[in-house]
Amino acid sequence: MKPGKKYKLETLAVHAGHGVDAGTGAVTEAIHLSTTFERDADGGYSRGFLYSRNHNPNRNALEAALAALEGGAGGAAFGSGLAAVTAIFQGLAPGDHVVAPADIYHGTANVLKHLFAKWGVTASFIDMKNLDTVRAAMTPQTRIVWIETPSNPLLQCVDIAAIAEMAHAMGARAIADNTFASPVLQQPLALGCDMVMHATTKYLGGRSDVLGGAVVTRLDDEHFAQLRTAQLFGGAVPSPFDCWLVMRSLPTLPYRMQAHCANAQKVAEFLAQHDKVSVTHYPGLPGNPFHALAARQMSGFGGMLSFEVKGGKDAAMALAAHVEIFTRATSLGGVESLIEHRASIEGPQSKTPQGLLRVSVGLEHADDLIDDLAQALTCA
Ligand SMILES: *Cc1c(COP(=O)(O)O)cnc(C)c1O
Numbered sequence: 084m085k086p087g088k089k090y091k092l093e094t095l096a097v098h099a100g101h102g103v104d105a106g107t108g109a110v111t112e113a114i115h116l117s118t119t120f121e122r123d124a125d126g127g128y129s130r131g132f133l134y135s136r137n138h139n140p141n142r143n144a145l146e147a148a149l150a151a152l153e154g155g156a157g158g159a160a161f162g163s164g165l166a167a168v169t170a171i172f173q174g175l176a177p178g179d180h181v182v183a184p185a186d187i188y189h190g191t192a193n194v195l196k197h198l199f200a201k202w203g204v205t206a207s208f209i210d211m212k213n214l215d216t217v218r219a220a221m222t223p224q225t226r227i228v229w230i231e232t233p234s235n236p237l238l239q240c241v242d243i244a245a246i247a248e249m250a251h252a253m254g255a256r257a258i259a260d261n262t263f264a265s266p267v268l269q270q271p272l273a274l275g276c277d278m279v280m281h282a283t284t285k286y287l288g289g290r291s292d293v294l295g296g297a298v299v300t301r302l303d304d305e306h307f308a309q310l311r312t313a314q315l316f317g318g319a320v321p322s323p324f325d326c327w328l329v330m331r332s333l334p335t336l337p338y339r340m341q342a343h344c345a346n347a348q349k350v351a352e353f354l355a356q357h358d359k360v361s362v363t364h365y366p367g368l369p370g371n372p373f374h375a376l377a378a379r380q381m382s383g384f385g386g387m388l389s390f391e392v393k394g395g396k397d398a399a400m401a402l403a404a405h406v407e408i409f410t411r412a413t414s415l416g417g418v419e420s421l422i423e424h425r426a427s428i429e430g431p432q433s434k435t436p437q438g439l440l441r442v443s444v445g446l447e448h449a450d451d452l453i454d455d456l457a458q459a460l461t462c463a
Contacts, residue, residue, distance in 0.1 A: 092152065092267060097334040100148030114327045115140045136318050141326035146297070148333055149287075152266040153279050155299035157307055159314045160326060164262065164282025165190050166319035167296030169198065171258060171280065173317065174309040175226055177203030182220045182250075183229040184211045186239060188260060189429050191229070211241045214249065221253045230259040230276065232269075233377065236389045236425040236441040238364045240373035243380055247275030256306065262286070262416075267340040268383045272301045278310075283329045285416030286386070289339055293328040295321045339418070339446065343386025346452065347444040353453045354390045359398070359460050361438070363390040387415060389425070389441040392463050396437035399424055402463040403440060408447060408455040415443035420452055 084090060084098045103110055120132035132138050146158035161167040168191050172181070181195060185208045195206040207220045217228070228250035232240045247257035258278045259271035265286040271279045281287060283295035300307040314320060321329075344367070351365035366377035367384030377384055392398040403411050409422040421443040426435040444452065 093337045095148075095151045096336050099151035100144040100146075100330060100333075112141070112144060112327065112330070114323050116323055135323070136320055137315055139320075139323050139326070141323040141330070142321065145321075145326040145330050148330060149266075149281070149283075149297050150299050152333070152336075153261070153299040154266075154270060154272050155279070155301055156303040158297055158299045159307075159310055160283070160321050161296040161298075161314065162319045162321045162325070163294045164280070164284055164296035165194060167280050167282075167298050168194050168260075170310055170313035170317060170319065171227070171278065171298060172199050172204065173313040174306060175199070175204050178224055179204050179226045180222050180224040181206040181227045181229060182211075182217065182225055182255075183208050184231055184234060184241065185209055186234040186237060187229065187231055188235050188262075189433075191231075191260065211246065212239060214242070214245055217246055217249055221249070221255065223254075225250075225253055225255045228255050228257050230257060230271070231263075232259070232380075233263050233366055233373070233385060233387065235263065235387075236364075236435055236439060238366055238371075238373070238385075238387060238389060240366055240377045240380075242376060243269075243271055243274040243276065247271075247277075251275070263387055264381060264385055265336060265340055265416075267337050268344070268385055269381045272299065274380060277301055277306065284414065286340065286343075287332060287336065287416075288329050289332040289336065289416060289418065290328075291414060291417035291419065293325050295325050295329055340383060340386070342446050343444055344383040346446070346449045347386045347388050347442075348384065349449040350442065350444050350452055350456065351388050353456065354388075357457075357460060359393050359463050361391045361393050364388060386444045387441070388444065389439050391436050391438045392440065392460075394438065394463060396424070396426070398463040399438045399440050402456075402459045405459040405462040406455055407458070408451055409442070409459075415441075417443065418446045420445035420447060 118135040150158035209220045250257040256277040259276045261279045262282045281297045348367045354360045355363040365388040366373045409420045412421045423441045425441045426433045
């Protein structure tokens with residue numbers, strides 16, 4: 084790619100962070116397992132690498148690629164999505180306050196409640212669909228407003244641009260967990276967010292075979308420098324192989340997301356008209372309360388949906404016990420379709436309805452997925 088030239092997302096997905104190896108001409112990058120790198124005769128590191136916790140060629144490549152896809156000034160990769168979340172909050176000080184959605188990913192809530200609360204960082208978990216509630220929750224100590232849209236598992240959407248503007252008016256930063264949408268469907272930095280966070284474990288990895296996280300920043304500012312410090316000093320970095328695996332998946336991301344969206348739309352439409360299903364949560368359905376907002380700030384409605392089975396937990400468990408193509412498992416974003424009884428993984432405090440099943444719609448043929456759900460619904 085020519086430096087400085089603007090390219091479309093599909094082109095960036097194939098080329099950003101990739102390059103022919105100058106030494107060998109290899110078109111596909113090597114995996115640099117070396118933890119340490121040779122010094123110059125004068126003691127310097129003119130090739131830019133010293134020790135793999137600080138920098139590694141595979142990690143640099145992944146960070147550059149993700150920054151390009153999200154349209155940011157820089158990226159930092161981590162060993163898991165929650166390691167990325169933790170590094171963000173490590174930039175806060177005792178007394179700082181976070182505003183977060185009540186239906187935030189439960190692992191992110193755990194980080195705030197169980198790791199940072201005892202260091203004096205406070206958090207308010209609120210209904211962010213209502214902008215007045217967001218405004219009322221903000222205090223002079225609020226440093227971060229956390230955005231997650233569409234949310235898990237009810238696929239609720241919030242207005243990214245409006246919340247980012249509100250955060251900035253109060254001197255706070257807006258940070259979005261963009262895991263469910265991916266940079267293909269939603270670009271939070273362009274909508275005004277300061278940082279975007281990903282569990283690369285999900286759509287970016289795309290194969291359910293690598294755990295990882297990343298943060299992309301809009302500006303190369305002191306907050307990003309602080310995040311780098313948390314990454315380098317804290318050391319929660321991904322392995323070179325893990326970075327390579329995510330890089331390997333990025334070129335197909337735009338096409339995978341198109342197919343995930345198309346399949347999810349068909350599955351949602353099937354479920355929405357089924358008489359054993361009381362409600363289907365998918366922003367692509369015209370009757371969904373978040374349809375207009377999602378259509379405005381997303382370029383597709385995503386591959387995640389959930390639905391509630393009439394008959395509560397027993398009916399939901401019976402359905403999940405009878406699927407033949409879907410796999411009963413947590414996580415999302417892989418090529419294979421997954422189905423999950425969400426309340427049981429979230430634990431006893433979960434507010435998720437007991438009859439709810441969450442689906443990560445994969446890349447099988449939509450007709451086969453619908454047939455599978457149809458036969459399993461007869462057992463519900
Ligand atoms: C999975 C997930 C995370 C956490 O990522 P891990 O890699 O499991 O640590 C954070 N946010 C969302 C929305 C997720 O789905």
